[in-house]
Amino acid sequence: MHPKCQIYDSGEDLGHFPTWICSYLPRHVEHYTAACEDVTAIEEDLLGLPPNINTLCVCMTDGKNNLMSLGFFSQFQDLDYLYIKGCFTQILPSGKSHLPNLQHLHLDGMGSGCCDCHTGPHTFRDLVKLSHLTIWGYRLSAMAPDVFHGMTQLQSFIIIEPCVHDLSEIQCRVMNIKSLIKLNIEAPEIQSLNQSNCSILNTNESMTPVFNNLAISDLSFGEITHVEEGALAWLQNVTRLTGAFSQEVLQRLPLSGIQQIRYFSCSGSNEIDIESICNVVFLLSIKTLYLYNGNTSSLSMSSVELCIGLEYMYLGGPGFFHSTLYLEWHFISSLKNLIQLTIDGLKDNRLDICSFQKQPIKSLTKLTLELNNIEMLFAKQFICFGNLQYLDLADNSISNIEDFAFLGLTNLESLDISRNKITQINTNTFFGLQLTKLTLRLNKLHMLFAKQFSCLVKLQHLDLTQNLISNIEDFAFHGLTNLVSLDITKNKITQINANTFFGLHSLTWLDLRNNPLIHNIEAMSFTHLTSLRQVFLGQVHNPLTEPVIKLNLTLIFGGILSQLTHLYISSAMRPMQLIIGSNITSKQNLSLQLKGQTVSFQDCDRPFFQSVTHLHADAEEFLCGSEFMGKYFTSVETFDYRSKLSATSVDLTSINQLIHLRKLTLRQVDLLIQRSADNIFHNLTKLEVLEMYHCRIYSLEGSLTKDLKSLKTLYLHIENIYNVFYSFTEPLSSLKYLILPQIQIFCSCDNAWIITWAKVYRQVEVIMLTPYTNPVMYALEDLICLSDNGIDTPNFVRYTEANCTTEVGFVLFAATGLGVLFFMLVVLVHNLAGPYLLPLYHITLGWLSEAMRSNTRGRYHYDAFVSYSGKDESWVVEELLPNVEQRGPPFLRLCLHSRDFQLGKDIVENITDSLYRSRHTLCLVSRHYLRSNWCSLEMKLATSRLQVEQRDILLLVFLEKIPPRRLSAHHRLARLVKTRTYLDWPQDPDQHQAFWDRLWAKLSEA
Structure with missing residues (x-):
């Protein structure tokens, strides 16, 4: 979580984000976006942002800020769109630190009045790909005359409220931008249009157009009091011109140097007559005219003759027709090229349009007559408009329409009579019409x-x-x-x-x-x-005598139920029971919306429910019998369930059977009363969005999220105070956004991890919002918590610093001291008991293995483990095995490393396991035995077992005479020879039988 910014993909679902910060973001692109608020110092507050962001929106704190260097943003090499709202004392160029991909730059100084920002020459020259530049609320006169020079790729330049009174201040700064295609100037402070006095225009060269590629030029001014000859010659063709003009000033407009205006919006006092307006329309080839507050007393066929080139005309505005009691509608006949006509504010409710028309009006295709106090439509009212395609009569007072009122409108496609007082429609009201769209909203x-x-x-x-x-x-x-x-x-x-x-x-x-x-x-x-395909029913009510509304969908819809894509049924606040009534199934991906006090189902196993992919249920209880109905919608991908916190508890665990869910929304669901709330979200491995609105839950733990591997967005609006444990986020490997409106947590060190996690774990964007209707993002440092007394709400960050942190120096001291003590202990133990550690480990391991075995009575697999040297194996095979294993009954079983060790298993583990699975250990001592390390290990383990179990389990057999001096080097064996009876292999063959009798008798003891 960045302390000042929220980071998101603009292509994702942004329903939870306060995205007004980037309100000017181009909607046609999907960008990796950072939106930053309350920034006081750009270079400090924006540290830590991902370097690969494409879009950056920055809102500075109110007031004037220090200088800003465009070079700071060079760390974002993929930056395409940069929006900065705030006023700076100075803007420095990027210099050698280029922004190679920046195409859109929006500087908004609004909120601080006129921003006096000193910007030097060629400030934007190094933005080599900049194609769209918007400057809003910056005083242009505070910028150098050549501030925009060198911008070779700029195509669109929007200047809004530049705080200048002279158009030259703008003109002289944009004249050299040869690449411009679109120029938009909104300067309400400009009242006089004068010729430029900048040096670039005061030359002896002919006044040729500077902008060879300019296709769109929009000029919007306030009240213009003076127009100087040639003032706008540098533009020649203007796409749109908006302003307030007096009659005198309007007549001078053609002298300004403009050759053509596509769209002209004129407002002013009612002294401007229509004839003067039409003169300007003719001279400047105007196609679209918006006229506000003009004088229509002279509106006639002759007065509009020069408006013959108009294609669209709007007449209206407050008080526009106050000087005209009745409108002379025959003026329309002179407008031979008029395609669209809009008139509002008319007091002449007779609407006597066609009675004066000697010939049909052929060009007009769209007529809008809103807000004209029209009360009645008479027969053949519009008969002269044979080519009319769109007629809008909304927002009038029409209460009666005579039959055949629209006769003659054979080409009319759309008729809007919304927001009138119509009480009746007759069969012949619309006679002769070929409408495709009829709107009768808000009538009677x-x-x-x-x-x-x-x-x-x-x-x-x-x-x-x-x-x-x-x-x-x-x-x-x-x-x-x-x-x-x-x-x-x-x-x-x-x-x-x-x-x-x-x-x-x-x-x-x-x-x-x-x-x-x-x-x-x-x-x-x-x-x-x-x-x-789509049906919306509601509210369905039964007579109050029937407690439950019952709907049999097959009975109502029949076979078309299978082709529906959206079905909405509402019983408002009455209980409702739905019956499918057949095994019909939807052939579409059905979206089902249900609303009622309770919604229940009678035949829950019908295949119809399995075809629902989008489910929205708004009911206190959503039941099949006494069970939650949700589990029967096995194919559902999005599920939105709204209950009530006061609703009777129904086990929602079956939601975890909806394994295809991608989005789950719970509203007003009380998880405190669920027996196993955590289990609700198990198995939902495909879930990408989880939303909880006004829900209750005791705590957020890892057991709740353990299967949410695909979750990307988590929205948690929890009503009660709760704890959030660290394990909660561990399974959420795909999480990108965690939105916490009105977060309420306890003042507990169990929750302290949130602070560090939100700051450090940059993969997840943590958004905390205020609980207001229009939520506002607030910083982690402003988070509060509820103390143990249930009253105090201290700052959570300060609480954790005071109660949940330990001094770093003390931690390092304690760790170092314990480390030294541990090292000394290891050295001491190694020196004193080194030889015993390995045997002790294996003895303990073997003892534990045997202790965990269930059978204690017959737990031995072998009667004896034979420890011998490989060089003595011939004696073992030729003498030992025939005289011990083949003698009986009972027949004895010996464990030999060459025969019985498990393949692939560690040798030491094989030895240990074999020792503890044998009743006795038989050591065959020879000179070869004494020189073998493995035999030495087997001896150590056997003697250690002897000491632990205190049983007569170790037998020694000397295969040859070994001098005492040789035995003294093997102190374990020497000690055993002195304290225990052993057998010598006799060299006399006559004594062999007695040897085998004694050995067999000992090994066969239980």
């Missing part, structure tokens, strides 16, 4: 009659939202065979019959939300809607 329709829209055979989209419709007669939509979407939300519909939607064979989208459907939906109501 009470009823839809049979075949009401039958004449609109081409209609594709019908919007009846927020009317007062309580009854829909059967066959009301008859004839609408091409209707694709029907929206009847927020009405008062009480019943759906089998023939309510009869004939809508092309309907794919039907929205009936927020309607009090008191009676059950009649059987087979939707079965004939063969193209239906």
